[in-house]
Every structure is written in C-alpha cells, then in structure tokens.
Amino acid sequence: MSLKTEPILEVxxxxxxxxxxxxxxxxxxxNVQAVENVSVDVREGETLGVVGESGCGKSxxxxxVLGLDTLTEGSxxxxxxxxxxxxxxxxxxYKKEMQMIFQDPYASLNPRxxxxxxxxxxxxxxxxxxKAERVQRVKDLLKEVGLKEEHAxxxxxxxxxGQRQRIGIARAVSLNPSLIVCxxxxxxxxxxxxxxxxxxxxxxxxxxxxTYLFISHDLGVVxxxxxxxxxxxxxxxxxxxxxxxxxxNPLHPYTQALLSAxxxxxxxxxxxxxxxxxxxxxxxxxxxxCPFHTRCPLAHERCRVEVPEWREVQPDHFVACHEV
Amino acid sequence: xxQLLQVNDLITSFRTTxxxxxxxxxxxxxxxxGETLCIVGESGCGKSxxxxxVIxxxxNNGEISEGSxxxxxxxxxxxxxxxxxxxxxxxxxxxxxxxxxxxxxxxxxxxxxMEPLKTHRRMSNKEMRSKSIDLLKQVGIPDPEKxxxxxxxxxxxxxxxxxxxxxALACNPSLLIADEPTTALDVTxxxxxxxxxxxxxxxxxxxxxxxTHDMGVVAEVADRVMVMYAGxxxxxxxxxxIFSSPKHPYTKGLLxxxxxxxxxxxxxxxxxxxxxNLNETIHGCRFHPRCPFAMxxxxxxxxxxxxxxxxxxxxxxxxxxxxxxxxxxxxxx
Numbered sequence: 001m002s003l004k005t006e007p008i009l010e011v012x013x014x015x016x017x018x019x020x021x022x023x024x025x026x027x028x029x030x031n032v033q034a035v036e037n038v039s040v041d042v043r044e045g046e047t048l049g050v051v052g053e054s055g056c057g058k059s060x061x062x063x064x065v066l067g068l069d070t071l072t073e074g075s076x077x078x079x080x081x082x083x084x085x086x087x088x089x090x091x092x093x094y095k096k097e098m099q100m101i102f103q104d105p106y107a108s109l110n111p112r113x114x115x116x117x118x119x120x121x122x123x124x125x126x127x128x129x130x131k132a133e134r135v136q137r138v139k140d141l142l143k144e145v146g147l148k149e150e151h152a153x154x155x156x157x158x159x160x161x162g163q164r165q166r167i168g169i170a171r172a173v174s175l176n177p178s179l180i181v182c183x184x185x186x187x188x189x190x191x192x193x194x195x196x197x198x199x200x201x202x203x204x205x206x207x208x209x210x211t212y213l214f215i216s217h218d219l220g221v222v223x224x225x226x227x228x229x230x231x232x233x234x235x236x237x238x239x240x241x242x243x244x245x246x247x248x249n250p251l252h253p254y255t256q257a258l259l260s261a262x263x264x265x266x267x268x269x270x271x272x273x274x275x276x277x278x279x280x281x282x283x284x285x286x287x288x289x290c291p292f293h294t295r296c297p298l299a300h301e302r303c304r305v306e307v308p309e310w311r312e313v314q315p316d317h318f319v320a321c322h323e324v
Numbered sequence: 325x326x327q328l329l330q331v332n333d334l335i336t337s338f339r340t341t342x343x344x345x346x347x348x349x350x351x352x353x354x355x356x357x358g359e360t361l362c363i364v365g366e367s368g369c370g371k372s373x374x375x376x377x378v379i380x381x382x383x384n385n386g387e388i389s390e391g392s393x394x395x396x397x398x399x400x401x402x403x404x405x406x407x408x409x410x411x412x413x414x415x416x417x418x419x420x421x422x423x424x425x426x427x428x429x430x431x432x433x434x435x436x437x438m439e440p441l442k443t444h445r446r447m448s449n450k451e452m453r454s455k456s457i458d459l460l461k462q463v464g465i466p467d468p469e470k471x472x473x474x475x476x477x478x479x480x481x482x483x484x485x486x487x488x489x490x491x492a493l494a495c496n497p498s499l500l501i502a503d504e505p506t507t508a509l510d511v512t513x514x515x516x517x518x519x520x521x522x523x524x525x526x527x528x529x530x531x532x533x534x535x536t537h538d539m540g541v542v543a544e545v546a547d548r549v550m551v552m553y554a555g556x557x558x559x560x561x562x563x564x565x566i567f568s569s570p571k572h573p574y575t576k577g578l579l580x581x582x583x584x585x586x587x588x589x590x591x592x593x594x595x596x597x598x599x600x601n602l603n604e605t606i607h608g609c610r611f612h613p614r615c616p617f618a619m620x621x622x623x624x625x626x627x628x629x630x631x632x633x634x635x636x637x638x639x640x641x642x643x644x645x646x647x648x649x650x651x652x653x654x655x656x657x
Contacts, residue, residue, distance in 0.1 A: 053510035053511070053512060053513075054510055160598050162598055163598075190366040190367055190537060190599075191366070191537065191539070191578060191581045191582055192366060192577060192578060192581045192594055192595035192598075193366075193594070193598060194581065194594075195580075195581035195583075195592045195593060195594035195595075196594035196596075198583075198592060198594075199592070199594060217510065217511070218583075219511070219585055220540070220582065220583035220584060220585050221583050223583060223584075223585045224583040224590075224592055247585060247586075257512060258511060258512065259585070260515075261511040261512045261514065261515040262511055262540065262585055263511075263514070263515075263518070263538065263540030263541045263543065263544045264540055264543060264544075264584070264585065264586060265539040265540045265542075265543050265567070265579070265582050265584060266543055266567065266586075267542075267543040267544075267546070267563040267564055267567050268563075268564065273515055273519075275515070275516065276512045278466075279480045279482055279483070279513070280480075
C-alpha cells in the first residue's frame with residue numbers, strides 16, 4: 001500500500017469545545033476543550049491510528065469527523081468537499097461513504113430487533129432495493145463477516161461478544177463506504193477473539209478498498225494494523241509518523257513515555273520506564289502553553305507560555321514540541 | 325519460602341434454573357510468601373470465581389462443592405462466615421477491577437480507609453488517622469490529609485485504584501488477591517500501579533494472586549503462571565517456561581494472539597471459535613473443539629496433568645508420550 005496517495009479526508013485546525021453551563025441561568029461559564037486544533041490528512045486506502053489515554057479526545061475527534069458531534073471551528077474536507085458544519089440533511093449523502101464501528105457492539109444494537117432487520121435498515125434508508133434484494137444483501141453480508149445466513153433471524157443477546165462485533169462490522173460495511181472510523185473496535189474483546197476481528201478488518205480493507213481511522217488505546221494492536229499513527233494528548237496532537245518510524249524513533253516526550261509504559265509480553269525484560277507524574281489535567285481547565293507541560297520531564301519556562309508549533313521535522317514525521 | 329495458600333481440587337458451582345453448573349472444575353494451585361502467581365485466561369474461564377472462592381465472596385447462588393482451600397495451614401472451606409470475616413481484609417485482602425464501583429460513593433476516603441482498622445485492630449481514632457495517612461503516602465497519593473476528607477468521585481481512576489490498594493494493605497495482609505487491578509486504567513497509570521504492587525510485595529513479603537488477561541502484565545509481574553480454560557487449569561509453570569516453551573496448545577494460541585509492539589514480523593494468529601458455555605457438555609478435553617492438534621483420544625478422555633519439568637505441568641494428551649506440539653504450519657490461521 002503506497003502512502004503517497006491522495007487524501008480522502010483533510011482535517012485542518014479542527015476544534016471541538018463542549019460548553020460548561022452555570023446551573024441556574026445556563027450561561028456558558030467555560031469550555032471543555034475536547035479537541036484542540038487538530039490538523040491531519042487521511043490518505044486513501046491507509047489505516048491511520050489515533051492513540052492516547054482515555055479523555056484525550058480521540059473518540060470525540062472521530063465523532064466530529066463523521067458529523068456526529070458538531071464542529072466548533074476548523075474545516076473537514078471529504079474528497080475535496082467541505083463537510084464541516086453541514087446540516088444532517090446535507091450530510092446524508094456522505095454518511096453512505098463514512099461509517100463507524102463502535103466499541104461496545106451490544107450497546108449499539110437494538111435488543112428487540114432481529115439482526116437481519118437491523119442490517120436491512122441501512123438499505124431502506126439509502127437505497128431503492130426491493131425487499132427480496134435487501135434480504136439477499138443481508139445474507140451476503142453476514143457470510144462476508146463470517147456469520148451464517150440463519151443468524152439474521154436471531155436477536156443480539158444470542159450472540160457472543162466477538163459475533164456481535166462482527167454484526168457491527170457488517171452494518172458498517174453494508175453500504176460500501178470508503179472511510180470507516182473504528183472507535184476502540186477490538187478493545188472489549190478477549191485476545192483470541194480480538195485477533196480474529198483484526199484479521200476480518202484487514203480482509204475487508206483489502207476487498208472493499210477501505211480507509212480506516214483506527215482509534216485505540218492499545219498500542220500493540222495499533223502497531224499491528226496501522227500504516228501511520230497520530231498521538232493525541234488532552235485534545236491536541238503530539239506526534240504523527242508512519243507506524244514503524246513512530247515505534248522505532250519516537251520524538252515527543254509523551255510518545256516516549258507512552259511507549260515505555262506498555263507491558264511487553266517478554267518476561268525478565270524490565271525496560272527502563274519513563275515515569276510520568278500525576279494524572280491527566282482537567283480539559284475544562286486547560287493548561288496554558290504546551291498541554292503536556294504539567295507532566296513532561298523536559299518542561300521549562302517556554303513550554304508553560306507558548307504553544308509548540310505543529311511542524312514536519314522529518315519527511316512525514318510531525319511533532320509538536322519545543323525540545324525536538 | 326513458606327507456603328501460604330494451598331488449593332486442592334476445588335470445584336465451585338452455581339445453582340441455576342438449568343441445574344447445578346460447575347464454573348471451576350477441579351483446580352489446584354499454591355502460593356508461597358513473597359511470590360506472585362498470575363491466573364490468565366479469557367473472560368468466563370473461571371479465573372475470578374477461583375479467587376472469589378478463596379476469599380469466600382461467591383455470589384449467593386454459588387458454592388464450593390468439593391475440594392479444600394488451606395491458608396497458612398487452616399482449612400477455609402469449613403469455616404463459618406463469622407470466622408472468615410476475621411480473615412478478610414486482615415490476613416487476606418482483595419483489590420477489585422473497577423475502582424469506581426468498589427468504593428462506596430457516600431462515604432469519605434478516610435472513613436473507608438479506617439474501616440478495616442476499626443474492624444480488625446484496636447486503635448484509637450488518632451492512631452487510625454495517622455495510620456491512614458501513612459497508608460496513603462505508601463501508595464503514592466499526594467496531599468493525604470486533604471484526601472481523607474474527600475469523596476471517591478473527587479478522585480481520578482488511578483487515584484481511586486491507589487485508595488483501594490491502601491485499603492487492602494491497611495492490616496498488613498499476608499495474601500493479596502488482585503482481580504484485574506489495572507484493566508480499567510490507562511497504560512501510564514497501569515505502569516505506576518504495577519510497580520507499586522511489585523514494590524509492596526517485596527517490602528512486605530506478601531503473596532500475590534493476580535488475575536489478568538493481559539499477557540504483557542503477566543510477563544512483568546508474575547513469578548509463576550497458571551493458565552485456565554473453561555474452568556480447568558490447562559498449564560502451570562514459571563513465567564519463563566510459559567513464555568519461552570509453552571506446552572499446551574491453548575497457551576500457545578493465547579501467546580500467538582497477543583500483538584507485540586516490538587516485533588513487527590510477529591504474525592497475529594487467532595484461536596478459532598469461542599469459549600464454551602457453562603452448560604455445554606463436551607466429551608474429553610474441553611479445549612478439543614478449538615484445538616488444532618486434537619486427536620481421537622482428546623474426544624474420548626479428559627487428559628490429566630502431565631509433568632513437563634519441576635514446575636511446569638500441562639493438561640494435554642500431547643505430553644503423554646512426548647509428542648511434539650511444535651506448531652504445524654499456520655496451525656492457528
């Protein structure tokens with residue numbers, strides 16, 4: 001897969017703030033800065049990983065891209081057309097092209113609806129297929145994701161976690177989209193099942209020419225399936241690089257700390273960990289300057305005042321840090 | 325090293341409308357002082373129920389049907405609830421997975437921290453207070469005096485988990501049971517908590533039983549590993565043996581399905597199928613429907629534990645005559 005293809009999605013200076021309202025007059029008294037100035041291109045056919053700790057805004061970023069959360073500022077272009085800030089009706093034609101796979105497949109399925117009906121819904125809304133054609137498509141879909149035709153007649157509770165995630169994937173690929181946002185799609189699964197789902201995602205990417213925006217906190221999985229990786233911290237982008245480059249040569253101190261914290265499945269090899277002090281700051285009370293300066297081992301005066309610039313330090317390797 | 329806990333042929337079952345279903349089917353293991361035993365397996369394989377049986381906190385419809393649990397030479401299965409209460413939080417403590425739900429939201433951190441001290445130790449209020457502050461310091465919580473007056477919702481996930489560890493350590497237990505203590509936490513916080521448990525183990529000479537499904541965590545903290553599948557122990561061994569020469573096909577499959585950050589060439593291989601239900605009757609070895617090496621014998625008879633080395637045992641017929649279980653090409657794909 002060549003990495004030098006056209007961007008399918010161009011995200012520039014995207015911000016997403018959630019207002020904090022006072023309890024009585026509902027006046028806006030502050031903002032939770034969930035996504036803070038994110039710029040990134042997603043290239044056709046690639047898998048772009050988005051990693052970071054919980055609360056770093058990676059899921060909100062994914063939802064904002066799909067228009068599930070309204071944009072506060074910035075622009076999102078899909079195949080060159082601006083989609084940021086469009087109304088739901090205007091977005092409808094893009095929704096066929098962009099889909100999402102959620103973390104908890106059970107919560108995203110209606111427990112009283114048969115799986116077949118749930119999968120059929122997309123065809124009713126977006127296509128003019130006849131009933132018989134729709135039923136056939138559902139059967140094909142189920143087979144494609146490794147389930148059986150007769151599973152269409154069952155209810156979500158009759159399936160195991162891995163099978164439910166397969167249903168979630170079937171729903172996402174049903175309209176032949178070109179971009180799929182996978183929000184922690186394999187995090188809730190046991191390792192043996194997780195490996196099955198990763199394999200399925202890879203196969204579908206190949207057969208449907210899919211582009212994935214793969215949001216995950218599991219760096220092992222990201223390492224395994226992503227072409228490029230974006231590291232986020234407190235809503236801001238810290239580092240972006242091809243996966244191999246990022247894991248071999250992380251430049252940002254946060255990326256370095258994150259990578260050193262992963263428990264490796266190799267006994268007796270205790271790597272020197274870079275210990276981060278404290279917890280993530282509250283995004284409603286956003287730190288000045290570099291958002292990472294409160295926990296950064298290298299922080300100095302400049303980091304407290306000035307927001308580091310997002311710049312390309314090596315070809316294809318972006319980083320936001322004064323020290324690099 | 326003194327032996328702390330000895331569990332023999334433990335069978336724990338649940339009374340359900342469908343009859344009595346065994347969730348743990350004849351599990352034996354031991355833990356020594358100053359040793360960490362990790363219990364690994366997929367969710368639903370009985371690892372949590374095993375630990376809950378030891379500490380006597382099974383759900384109402386669960387019961388220990390057979391087997392013995394000896395803690396410091398004393399039999400626990402025949403003890404009355406009142407006697408068990410004297411042990412719990414005192415000699416044996418437990419850390420639960422969800423720091424959000426394990427703490428009571430309407431009591432302060434201080435109250436919950438002093439509770440075990442009040443129950444098990446005769447201490448004055450002043451002594452309890454200073455002991456609590458010491459405990460919070462020990463687990464690395466900044467500003468402990470202020471934290472005593474705060475409520476659980478005012479703390480972050482990592483801090484809450486530290487508070488739970490502090491509560492568990494309040495009475496200097498000799499055995500600490502940790503059920504997925506870091507699963508709900510971020511990697512950077514997880515690293516802090518794992519280091520903390522490891523340091524405390526060395527300092528206090530506790531025995532630790534850690535339940536986890538993360539092979540990375542196992543490699544970091546375990547001295548010995550016990551792999552469970554569908555209520556059975558399928559393999560035990562030292563951490564090096566399990567990682568460098570796993571013998572049971574399930575252990576191999578589990579290791580092959582963990583994505584490795586350092587190794588790019590590592591081929592991720594899934595174990596086909598999924599864990600059987602409790603009420604499913606499977607003849608012979610319970611892993612055979614998912615096993616790439618399954619033979620006729622596996623369907624007919626459940627294998628016993630075969631000794632591989634001094635510490636390593638594998639419950640698999642392949643071990644019987646030393647049949648090599650070196651992976652055939654793409655055994656798991």
